[in-house]
Amino acid sequence: MNKEILSRRWCDFQDSLAHMLGINIAVIGPGGKLIALYNGLPFHYDYYHSPELTGLIEGYLIKLTRFSNRRGESKVVEDPLGILAVPVPLEGGLFLVLSGGLNKEKKLCRQFFLERLKEYGLPKAKEISARIRTISPAELQKKAGSVGTIYRLLNHALSKTKKLEEKTTLLAVIDEINKLTATLFGPRFFDLNRFLGFVVSSLIILCDADGGFAFCLSDTGGATVYRGTDKEGFLKGLENKWLTAVEQGKNPIKAIKQHISSGAKKGLGDFAIEKFCVKIKDFLICLGVVCSRSRYVKTVLSSFAQQSLIALEVFSLYALLRQQLGIILNSVRHGIIVINNRGNIMLVNRAVADILAGYGIALLPGKPLDGLGMCQAIKMAIHNAITAGEYTLQKKSVLGEGKNLRYISWDVTPLMRSDKIIGAILVIEDITESESLHTLKEDWERLTTASEVAAGIAHEIRNPLSTAGAAIQLLEKVSEAGRRKELLGKISTELKRMNNILTDFLNLSKPKSNLVLEQVDLLELIEEMEYLFQSEAYLHNVELIIKRPQSFPPVIGEIIGLKQVFLNIEKNAIEALMSKSVSEGRRLVISFDFDDNNACVSFEDNGPGISPEHLRIIQRPFFTTKKSGTGLGLSISASIIKRMGGELCFESYSGRGTKVSVLLPLGAKNDKK
Ligand code: ADP
Ligand code: MG
Numbered sequence: 001m002n003k004e005i006l007s008r009r010w011c012d013f014q015d016s017l018a019h020m021l022g023i024n025i026a027v028i029g030p031g032g033k034l035i036a037l038y039n040g041l042p043f044h045y046d047y048y049h050s051p052e053l054t055g056l057i058e059g060y061l062i063k064l065t066r067f068s069n070r071r072g073e074s075k076v077v078e079d080p081l082g083i084l085a086v087p088v089p090l091e092g093g094l095f096l097v098l099s100g101g102l103n104k105e106k107k108l109c110r111q112f113f114l115e116r117l118k119e120y121g122l123p124k125a126k127e128i129s130a131r132i133r134t135i136s137p138a139e140l141q142k143k144a145g146s147v148g149t150i151y152r153l154l155n156h157a158l159s160k161t162k163k164l165e166e167k168t169t170l171l172a173v174i175d176e177i178n179k180l181t182a183t184l185f186g187p188r189f190f191d192l193n194r195f196l197g198f199v200v201s202s203l204i205i206l207c208d209a210d211g212g213f214a215f216c217l218s219d220t221g222g223a224t225v226y227r228g229t230d231k232e233g234f235l236k237g238l239e240n241k242w243l244t245a246v247e248q249g250k251n252p253i254k255a256i257k258q259h260i261s262s263g264a265k266k267g268l269g270d271f272a273i274e275k276f277c278v279k280i281k282d283f284l285i286c287l288g289v290v291c292s293r294s295r296y297v298k299t300v301l302s303s304f305a306q307q308s309l310i311a312l313e314v315f316s317l318y319a320l321l322r323q324q325l326g327i328i329l330n331s332v333r334h335g336i337i338v339i340n341n342r343g344n345i346m347l348v349n350r351a352v353a354d355i356l357a358g359y360g361i362a363l364l365p366g367k368p369l370d371g372l373g374m375c376q377a378i379k380m381a382i383h384n385a386i387t388a389g390e391y392t393l394q395k396k397s398v399l400g401e402g403k404n405l406r407y408i409s410w411d412v413t414p415l416m417r418s419d420k421i422i423g424a425i426l427v428i429e430d431i432t433e434s435e436s437l438h439t440l441k442e443d444w445e446r447l448t449t450a451s452e453v454a455a456g457i458a459h460e461i462r463n464p465l466s467t468a469g470a471a472i473q474l475l476e477k478v479s480e481a482g483r484r485k486e487l488l489g490k491i492s493t494e495l496k497r498m499n500n501i502l503t504d505f506l507n508l509s510k511p512k513s514n515l516v517l518e519q520v521d522l523l524e525l526i527e528e529m530e531y532l533f534q535s536e537a538y539l540h541n542v543e544l545i546i547k548r549p550q551s552f553p554p555v556i557g558e559i560i561g562l563k564q565v566f567l568n569i570e571k572n573a574i575e576a577l578m579s580k581s582v583s584e585g586r587r588l589v590i591s592f593d594f595d596d597n598n599a600c601v602s603f604e605d606n607g608p609g610i611s612p613e614h615l616r617i618i619q620r621p622f623f624t625t626k627k628s629g630t631g632l633g634l635s636i637s638a639s640i641i642k643r644m645g646g647e648l649c650f651e652s653y654s655g656r657g658t659k660v661s662v663l664l665p666l667g668a669k670n671d672k673k
Contacts, residue, residue, distance in 0.1 A: 004155075005094065006036065009204050012227050014038045016198040017150075020191075021143050021180070022133065023100045030093035032062030041083075041101065041132060053120040056080050064097060074144060076137040078103060081120075082113045083132075084140050088148040091155055098144050104134040146180040154205065170206060170296055171303075177202050178307045192216065195311060196225040199287065199304055204228050207297045209289035211235055215242045215252065217284040218312055222246060228290065235290065242286075253286060283312050335428040341386050341421060343368050355408065355430045356399075369426075375399070378426065381412040385424035389414045396431070406432045464494035517644060519554040519667040522601055525562060526590060533570055533590070540574050541582045547591040554667035555599045561640040562662075565648075568633040569603045569660045575626065576607035576658065598646070599666055604659040610652040619648065 004010060005027060018025045018040030027036040060080055064087045076086045085099040102109040110129060117125035153173045181195065196214040203212045204227060211228025213235055224242055226235040238259055245255035287305050289297060329336055335352035339345055348363045356363065363369070369382060381392035392412040399406045409431045415423040471491045478484055526546065537544040570588070577586040589604045610618060617623050619638045624631030638648045646664040 009201070009228065011036070011038075013198075013201040013205050015040075016194070016201040016227075017147065017180075020194045020198040021147070023098050023140070023143060025147070026061070026097040026099070028061055028087075028095040028097055032058060032064075034058070034061065035094075041099065053080070053122070061097060064095075074141075074148075076140055076144075081116045082106075082109055084135055084137060086140055086144040088144050088151070090148075090151055096147065096151065098140065098147060100140040100143065101133040101135040104136045104139075109134065143180075146176060149176045150180065170300065173206060174300065174303050174307075178303075181307060181311055192221065192223040192312075192315070193225060196223055196308070197227065199308055200225050200227045203287065203289050203300060203304060206300045207289045207292040207294045209293070209297075210291035212289040213238060213287070214308070215239070215256070215286045216308070216312065217246060217252065218316060231290075253284070256286065283309055283316075285309060285312065333429070335426075335430075337363060337369070337426040337428075338415065338423060339369055339382055339386070339426065340423040343382070343386065345369055346423065352428065355406070355428055378410060378412070381410075382424050382426060385412050385414040386421060389416070389421050406430060408432075464498050468494040468498075517556055517558055520557040520559055520562065520664075521552070521554050522562075522592065522599065522664075523548060523552045525559060526566070526592075526601065529563060529566060532567065536570060536574055537588060540578060540586070542574055542577055542586040542588055545587065545589045547589060549592050552592055553594055553599055555646075555664040556667045557644045557646070557664050561644065565637040565640055565662060566601070566603075568637045569662070572633060573603055573605040573607065573658065573660070577605055579608050580606075593661075594666065597666060598663050600649075600661045600663045602659055602661040604657065606657040609654045609656050609658055610650070611654050615650055615652055618650070 005014075014025055014027070014036070015038045018038035021040060023040045025038040025040065026034055029035045057080060064077065064085065074086050074088055076084055079085045079099060082102060083099050084101060084103050085097050088096040088098060090096060102113055106112075113132070114125055114129045117128060122128070150173060153169060153176060181198070196216060200212045200214045203209065203214075209228065211226065211230055213224070213226035215224045216222055224239045226239055228235075230236055238256055241255045241259045242252045245252035285305055285308050287301050287308070289301070294300070329347070329349040330351070332349065333351060335355045336347070336349045337345060337352055338347040345363055345365050345367055348365060352363055369379070375397050377395060377397055381390075381395070384390040384392065391414065394409060394411060396407060396409050399408060407430075408428050410426060410428040413425045413427075414421050415425050468491045471487045471494070475484060475487045475491075478487065526548075530546065533544055533546075536542075573588050574586075577588065580586055585606065587606045589602075591602050591604065593600050593602065614623075614625070619634050620631075623635075634648070641648050641662060641664070644664060646662065649661040649663055650658065651661075652658040
């Protein structure tokens, strides 16, 4: 075994095995001496850059081989760099040490690894660390089990003079190799070239051949591999023939058949080609060996060809599934972003790009979501999902501003495997349209409010109208210039007043355009609206008191929006007061207040008040206690005030009345609009 294991064929075989499994295989001689090392890990595992590390590793290998016992299960341990390794005892005092990657189950494994690399002065530490994979001890143990069995079976067969001529042993090895290749089909990547490389080097050993090849063609791609001694470039030529035929859309099997027979004609007759081609569905696979000395070549080839086909089929199904998944994900309206537990984006569907287009938020797989302009609340929710498994559902956020403004609704769900958090899923939905519908509803509500106040307005308009009418009648009779001027002045004032009332009425029913914030003098605004309040109050026998301060600072707001909010609040107060009899006294007090940052206008009624249970939900859309109420007034008012950067506050005690305050941010000092 000792000699055989260092032969060219075995080197090829072990190298392919290491690459296919993505592990390192170290062959250790008696006394812990490293005989050969095959690099299958995705970085150059060069321990010998640091003499200090070399000594450490050698000591470690001796210890490791002593540590494992011959019969029992080998234990998975960590090497001095923190990489998982498992010793596999062979016959003749030989050992294999398989190392597979960083311990998947250890939290700080990568950090530890990086520190060790730096400590031992290995160059390109960061690069190496980024490339190395993680593996669970159980996974490595499983791979080690298969590798150990293959080596033992091969050794057993080779130790006999007949060399692998025993069919049962041969089949046992093939079986074991098949099992090993089957372990590859997890959700991991599948590399056709590596797989075929392993198949060919196994074939060479099992058929006791000088060389071999595996050419494959499928709708998901193709590959060609040849290994072993290539006498007079025969295998290279074979590969060229295959590739040219594929390129030209010709039958590649026919092409290589010609090459084989022409080789024989050229006197290369001792090639003893045994080939095996199979075509199932979309797969065409052609395996062959050159100069085989085994009687069982056909058995081995057909068995490997079948196995390769199964592997390819699984691979293509898997590829198809991934592709379908992509199609499904891309066809949904919702944006879906999958983030791993390190906060890096793993998957982004097309809808995400549509939703985020134009916001300079580029979400690319592999990049961290952090720092990409995503709003803080989303980042926080993802952090909470990854670290604590928290769900954040049905949240709303705003992206951009002005015409570019979009409303999104989003959910963050932790992504679990078994009971481990492996990442998070962010689902976003563009709700700008439905939010626009909400705005429409606001307009509709404005109209109902308007129609209701129209009665009050009609009443209000009648007064100036009759005053003006009387003045006009008088004007016809009066001839004195001074008196006429006075009457004309009166008519003009009354007409102005009517104009104001109508303007307000029109303002109220006009659909709301985009909110324009400006400095607003609340005192002035309330004064302008006084006649509206008064007319409502008058109609309902409510005593209206406005407590005006001497001066009041300007606030930031929007006049039309504020008017709607004030009317809504007043209307609610009056409606509440209707439950009281006139004799009990219906009162509504409007007062003003401010501090360093905010100013507020309060509407306080002495109505029935709001119960604590209701107080919590009155701002919800459609919550109403009235027969013909819409339940939209307060929710709309609250959203209008919120957009101005303010807040609606309620204080209420059952039976004693309600105080609704409209809190608004203060405007710039000494800067009236
Ligand atoms: P609506 O007036 O159509 O019912 P709102 O959103 O304006 O809808 O008000 C929601 C609810 O809040 C009302 O139905 C009422 O129960 C309560 N509410 C609002 N203001 C007052 C108030 N000043 N006094 C008592 N209850 C009130
Ligand atoms: Mg209302």
